[in-house]
Amino acid sequence: MPFFALRNTPRHYLLPQLKLAIPNPYPPLHISIIRSYASQQGATKMTSKIEEAKQSAARKAVEDHFDPNFSYVGIGSGTTIIYVIEAIKERSSNPQIQFVPTGYQSRQAIVDAGLKPIAFDSLPNDVLLDVAFDGADEVDEDLNCIKGGGACLFQEKLVAERARKFVCVADYRKDQPRLLTTWPTIPIEIAPLSAPVVLSALRALGSPSPTIRSNKQAKAGPLKTDQDFFIVDAPFPPLLLPQDVTGSGDGTKFGEGGEGKWEVGSLAKRIKEITGVLDVGIFWGVDGAQALKEGRGKGGQRPVAVYFGLQDGRVKLRTVETGLEGRILD
Numbered sequence: 001m002p003f004f005a006l007r008n009t010p011r012h013y014l015l016p017q018l019k020l021a022i023p024n025p026y027p028p029l030h031i032s033i034i035r036s037y038a039s040q041q042g043a044t045k046m047t048s049k050i051e052e053a054k055q056s057a058a059r060k061a062v063e064d065h066f067d068p069n070f071s072y073v074g075i076g077s078g079t080t081i082i083y084v085i086e087a088i089k090e091r092s093s094n095p096q097i098q099f100v101p102t103g104y105q106s107r108q109a110i111v112d113a114g115l116k117p118i119a120f121d122s123l124p125n126d127v128l129l130d131v132a133f134d135g136a137d138e139v140d141e142d143l144n145c146i147k148g149g150g151a152c153l154f155q156e157k158l159v160a161e162r163a164r165k166f167v168c169v170a171d172y173r174k175d176q177p178r179l180l181t182t183w184p185t186i187p188i189e190i191a192p193l194s195a196p197v198v199l200s201a202l203r204a205l206g207s208p209s210p211t212i213r214s215n216k217q218a219k220a221g222p223l224k225t226d227q228d229f230f231i232v233d234a235p236f237p238p239l240l241l242p243q244d245v246t247g248s249g250d251g252t253k254f255g256e257g258g259e260g261k262w263e264v265g266s267l268a269k270r271i272k273e274i275t276g277v278l279d280v281g282i283f284w285g286v287d288g289a290q291a292l293k294e295g296r297g298k299g300g301q302r303p304v305a306v307y308f309g310l311q312d313g314r315v316k317l318r319t320v321e322t323g324l325e326g327r328i329l330d
């Protein structure tokens, strides 16, 4: 079904319809041969398409939001941010710029690129970062993000909130109408001792099977974050936006967990309230531009702009103004 045909459909009805069935064009006998060849070829092609998409989005984001005269720049974590650093290096050799990392990997990447790192807690009190760049695991229509797929979220949130603007860079897979459309779980950083309490609180909120993330080798036990904490991955049904939420006939507010349905902000708040939770991998609320306008003296968790690298090499920019459709950049 073409997307434009769905545009007037209320979003919470639309989500299940996006799971399209793809017919198999090959007869059964040929399937295994084709599969092994295609999976090798396909995986390589797919990976390079994704990497190209990340790189072109990073280039555009840096072109639009980085100025070599900046003093402080936040650098997120993950695979996409490496292309951001690369693009910054191409544009600037100003040794005065200080780069604020969001964890171990991020700091290493800054140092490896020959840039100057400064720890978050060494920043002068009155300083706001000129910009913070970071990736995301999924971004919804209102630019709320899921982050923490690579186990970094707490420091990323600190840095995003300390920046005048958070600019997000991602590939086409992350561009979705609602959070938890294709990304399956909400990453949550917790104190190890609180694990049983947090898991049962999450079940009570409607998450069917929250799990503690393991290291790649399961025998190495739970994965530890940069804070030496655990990550819990909690599945929930796709998250609603405020515009999806309507009062139901019996006076209960839709989006507060009834029938397992949650609105983004309501769920983020409820999870954050659980004792033992350091932070939640939902970046929501005001963005940097709104926060500064309201005189909050700090930035916001939500990006002011998201650059998505597309499969065809172009880049799509989404802001609150462009809506889900976004704007294709030249």
Ligand SMILES: O=C[C@H](O)[C@H](O)[C@H](O)COP(=O)(O)O
Pocket: 076, 077, 078, 079, 080, 081, 134, 135, 136, 137, 146, 147, 148, 149, 150, 151, 152, 153, 156
């Ligand atoms: O935990 C990791 C961070 O939140 C990343 O920014 C996020 O997972 C996106 O990572 P990538 O750029 O590798 O897709």
